[in-house]
Amino acid sequence: MRETLWIGFWALLLLSAGAKSAFSAPTIQQWQTKNGVNVLYVPVAQLPIVDIRIVFDAGSARDQGKAGLASLTSNLLMTGAGAWDAGQIANQLESVGAQLSTGARTDMAWLSLRSLVNPAPLEQALSVFESILVAPTFEETEVARLKKQMLITLDDIEQSPDQVAQRAFIAAAYGRHPYGSPKEGTPESVEELTRKAVVDFFNQFYVAENAVVAIVGDVSRVEAEALVERLVGRMKTGEPALSLPEVPQLKAAKTIHIPFPSTQSTVLIGQPGMARGADDYFPLYLGNHIFGGGGFSSILMTEIREKRGLVYSVYSYFIPMAEDGPYTIGLQTRHTQVETALNIVYENLKQFIEEGPSETQLEASKLNITGSEPLRTDSNRKIVEYLAMMGFYGLPLDYLETFSEKIRAVSQTDIQKAFQRKIQTDKLVTVVVGGEKAPSP
DSSP states (O other): OTHHHHHHHHHHHHHHHTOOTTOOOOOOEEEEOTTOOEEEEEEOOSSSEEEEEEEESOSGGGOTTOTTHHHHHHHHGGGEETTEEHHHHHHHHHTTTOEEEEEEOSSOEEEEEEEEOSHHHHHHHHHHHHHHHHOBOOOHHHHHHHHHHHHHHHHHHHTOHHHHHHHHHHHHHHTTSGGGSOTTOOHHHHHHOOHHHHHHHHHHHSSGGGEEEEEEESOOHHHHHHHHHHHHTTSOOOOOOOOOOOOOOOSSOEEEEEOBOOSSEEEEEEEEOOBTTOTTHHHHHHHHIIIIISGGGSHHIIIIIITTOOOSOEEEEEOOBSSOOEEEEEEEEOGGGHHHHHHHHHHHHHHHHHHOOOHHHHHHHHHHHHTSOOOOTTOHHHHHHHHHHHHHHTOOTTTTTTHHHHHHTOOHHHHHHHHHHHOOGGGOEEEEESBSSOOOO
């Protein structure tokens, strides 16, 4: 589910971080390379592997009016580098048991390598990784092939009510802000993408001044420094990406109905929410857990599913990003029940903002969050993704260690005031996909 899955992963990770018993946060070391790349490193010796993740401020927010460009650039990285084509790259990695992947979201793009630490396979894996970082070929034939794949993906999106709703919601919530650029592009924008645009995008954003490296595994600090210097030492220095503009507040409520031949209606409600590292992060995180993010214990689940049986699932979440990421409430219900379900959501959201949670709800959610299983420190892949997120957003190194403490410090009043500051119920975007008749405003 696009970024929802990603934020769900980080939610689980942070829940794990909250556990008090037998949990010791990994010791994080930090330094900068000779060309200024920030590095976060955790030694983990249980397995003879190393995970390296390099993130760039090169997500779809940097498409600059060419929707889909960040995704196309990221997808092309594995299709050719140096003297190798896609097949040769795959063979080089498979022959030594290495895994290399790329991806792009709204804020960031990344490349991730997992390799054995034995000298011969590690050398071969690093050689491929280095070539992709500094000498991708972006062949015209591959550009054309991946553009066709993107157009097929866009056709598939039009057949999915969930994805139709998500794209409409983001467009309505962000308008012309860079966060409103659809990651997959549009048929028109994809057709216009060129190899030159890809090369220019890569040269501007895949540079040392725009990168963060996370490394976790069975390598010493000296070895880690040498690995990172090798990978990023030949990268162009470049310039850091400019700060994104602030997300403007919505001026009025907006309801969008999109007819769709589905058995149920898909409903999304929300608006721009909060930025990563915001002062209100912990009250909003805990408050959302109580309201709609805590599964069967949440207010929305109790009111809409348990008491009235209108839905199978209802949820809410924040996606904190560099600027205000979306706050979203979602559900699916029969077409004839949409108005009823919407009214219950609106009423409960207004009540929650006005009154905040009860003491019982507050303590139950705190216990649920801080009592979850601790982070498995022998899971290199989870740790390296966590470190990359920390480095990219400039979070403090004790973020994981102090997470539970900050959750326990949140009060009912903190939640009430935070929601009153951030959520305007008279300016919500509501998207309904399904049925022929729009719900009453």
